Amino acid sequence: MKLSTAISLLAGAAPLVSAAAAPRLERKMNYDGYKAYSIATHHNPAAIKAKLTRFAAIPFNLDNDEHLDIAIPAEEVAAFEALGLETQLMHEDLGADIAEEGTFAPYTSVGAQAVPSLTWFNSYHAYADHITFFNDLQASFPNASEIFTIGKSFQGRDIFGIHIWGSGGKGSKPAIYFHGTVHAREWISAKVVEYITYHLLTQYATDAAVRAIRDKFDFYILPVVNPDGFVYTQTNDRLWRKNRQTRSGQSCVGTDQNRNWNYQWSVTGGASTSPCSETYKGLAAGDTPEIRALTAFTTTLKNSRGIRLYIDWHSYGQYILLPYGYDCSARASNHAAQSSLASGMATRIRQSYGTTFTTGPSCSTLYKTTGSAPDYMTAVGGATYAWTIELRPAGSSGGGFVLPATQILPSSIEQWEGIKYVLAQV
Structure with a gap:
């Protein structure tokens, strides 16, 4: 075009x-x-x-x-x-x-006999292997985790996640809530949330800091909330962004799931009404099956123990973005606390490899977005903190969406160090 x-x-x-x-x-x-x-x-x-x-x-x-x-x-x-x-x-x-x-390393299921190897993070993997990896990881810790599904994608795939808890027992603590691979081409986001999941489970018995945060929160981690789009990036178009929803009378395919949430969806300038646009917002707020399922699950968490921290993991640009996206002058009621915490996370991230992350409100720091997940989580979902994290690389170099597999572990390690800092503070 x-x-x-x-x-x-x-x-x-x-x-x-x-x-x-x-x-x-x-x-x-x-x-x-x-x-x-x-x-x-x-x-x-x-x-x-x-x-x-x-x-x-x-x-x-x-x-x-x-x-x-x-x-x-x-x-x-x-x-x-x-x-x-x-x-x-x-x-x-x-x-x-x-x-x-896209030269994926093969993954062979280890079942419940052993914890999957960290070699998982040496390569990107086919979508089916992500499912197997999570099932294997959960099977190694059956008394502290479970696999759950919240609904189906447009093409009928499960939208799955893993629930992890600590000594308080299942569902007893406020929620830490992570989404990965909202935009299909952002492969590194799945790997980072998988690395965090891996260490939350495997280090509980040996690391006092991990044990403290596991005992403080329930974790709900959904690594691929756009499974149809993710599969399409592996079969047809590596740079596909949206879901794969078709609509009657429209020749273009897909809706941007991060413009389809039912908060400030109608505000102009932060999404597109053109079905061919990568930021197409849909015909109505929440009219994608994926966002309907995520909205219902978010409501369940809100009405249970509440959501302490929500992070929408994306790439790229190296940002920690705070509410709000729909208005460049709008701020969350606890903006000062969010800003301080984000700055602390950026400092901790930098200590691993010197990687610099910019922090600030989403609209004024990057660009305007309407109908976005963090805005919804803040204003409707009741999350105390709700962020977008744009992972490696910085925009001027490093590959953009096509991030070399050698960057998976460094990206994951620095985020793990950063999120441990955040979880100790919140």
């Missing part, structure tokens, strides 16, 4: 439509030879977009004021580079990097 088409669909200021959002159904997308660049916008992204209208560019990021990350087809690279824009190269050959990232 030419960027001129994307801009006309979204009235200029809205996020660009990626070719990944085009109505190609089951066609296999080939990114061989594409080069990806991060373009400095100097706070004038509209001027850069205007220069790109003649290219079949695929945008990676959405309305970032400082840089625009895009992929350019091989046959247009020379003309693009002739523009003389200030760029950093993200992928020399996007297709080759996708192929390398």
Whole structure:
């Protein structure tokens, strides 16, 4: 899709439509030879977009004021580079990097006989293996965890999670609530929440700090809340973002699940009404089966022991984003406490590998979002803290969504250190 088409669909200021959002159904997308660049916008992204209208560019990021990350087809690279824009190269050959990232290590079930090996985090894996990994992990700790499902995706897949508890017994403490892989192409998010899950279970008996936080909270961790989209990224299009919902009378597929929650859904400027957009909000708030199921489960947690901390794990950019996204002047009632806690987490993350995370309210720090999960969790779900964490890499380098498998463990380790700090404070 030419960027001129994307801009006309979204009235200029809205996020660009990626070719990944085009109505190609089951066609296999080939990114061989594409080069990806991060373009400095100097706070004038509209001027850069205007220069790109003649290219079949695929945008990676959405309305970032400082840089625009895009992929350019091989046959247009020379003309693009002739523009003389200030760029950093993200992928020399996007297709080759996708192929390398998608070389999945095999996973063989260990059942209840042994805890899965940490080698799980040396590679990305097929969706079915994620299910097996969680079943194996839970089977190793049957008296402190259980697998649960909250409903079905549009294509009928289970939306599953794991519930972990400590000495107080099942369901006796406030909830820590994590979502991963809301946006299908953000593979690293599943790995990070899996690493946290792994260590919550395996270190309880030997680490006093882990034991303290397990005894203080019940954990509800859903690693892949967009299973249809996630599977599609592994079979057809690595850069697919949305779910795979079809709608009568619409040729384009999918709704952005992080624009479909029933809080400030109707506010303009933070989502798109175009079905072909990557930020398509749907026809009505909560009209995707995945968000209906997640909303019902959130209500159950709220009405039980309450939600102390919610985190929506995403990539990329290295941000810890606080409420709110729908209005750049809106703040949570406990904003000062949230800001202090996020800053402390960023400091703890940095101690592992020197990775820097930016903190601040979602709208004013990054861009406007409406119908988002953290806004809903704050205003409706009653969560004391509700954040989006955008994982590695920073936007200007490192691969964007296609993060090398060698980055899985460092990303996971630094987040584990950060979340231990947070859980000790809340």
